[in-house]
Amino acid sequence: MLCLGIESTAHTLGIGIVNSNGEVLANEKSTFTTETGGIKPGKVTEHHILMYDFVLKRAIEKANIKLKDINLVAFSQGPGLGGCLRVGAAAARALATYLKVPIRGVNHCIAHVEIGKHTSGFKDPITLYVSGANTQILALAAGRYRVFGETLDTGVGNFLDSFGRALGLGFPQGPKIEELALKGKKYVELPYTVKGMDFTFSGILTKLEQLAKNSELKTKNSQLISDLCYSAQETVFAMLTEATERAVAHINKNEVLLTGGVAANKRLAEMLQLMCKERGIKFAVVPKDLSGDNGAMIAWAGILENKAGIKNKISETKVNQDWRTDQVEVIWS
């Protein structure tokens, strides 16, 4: 069984090909980036339309298969940007109809979790899912990934991107902030807002934006920029680690999984690793090539759901921009 997965929820058009053992045969992508400023939904939609043929061709070549070898087409049905989602859904419908194979629309957030479970071998982890739009502490309970804690405003990735935008960096700003933070020497005091297992980032962002207006920041390499990046990371990652530790204390599970785009950040992984070591529980982070949005995770979720007997009719493939993680019944796990 070979599944082709299409990811198109936001900045990345990804096409992955995965077999029923979870081996990734191809994981090709094209990501919309900017020199300065954020991403505009209309431009990203156009990017996905223009890049589709190219990425599909590369994925088929990389997997060394023929298009007709595909047995299942999976796509990200939500959550995400409407226009971007519709490009992936339309492509998936066309492909499944042409190949006469089943189609499955998967939840993007659940795909981030399932690929992390697959690569770590964890069976029942507490998952810290950190990405652009989402930041959630999840665990399987009574057949669903329940949200034990989450951001009350923006996702941590969007927080980092917005802060980076204020520094004049282009999208995605998260990896650039990680690099600058390595040169940070002095911790600048910032608000710290954890409420039980929930957290907020907007107050910290406002404070950072005020500090970034400081004229010293006009020269891009100033020490102050690095100190602010360092302080931002230390603060928000400590918040996420604290909330995850609280979840560990409340829920009786002995594995912690870090997944999603921001899981590529080494400092965040280091903090969680330390917390888990001190508590004597296991920790794993999703590999970097599978952390940010990608088609392989969509294909793998498609395989899992298909094995459990879930398929869609074409009429059931309408996109769902606000599809929450805990709305999905997890009958395959």
Ligand code: ATP
């Ligand atoms: P979702 O729909 O799952 O909420 P997303 O579609 O926005 O997420 P992902 O690719 O899962 O996309 O995550 C992208 C985010 O990850 C961006 O905000 C980006 O800045 C951030 N990111 C990527 N690499 C790093 C890094 N090394 N350090 C910090 N943030 C990072």
Ligand code: FE2
């Ligand atoms: Fe994502």
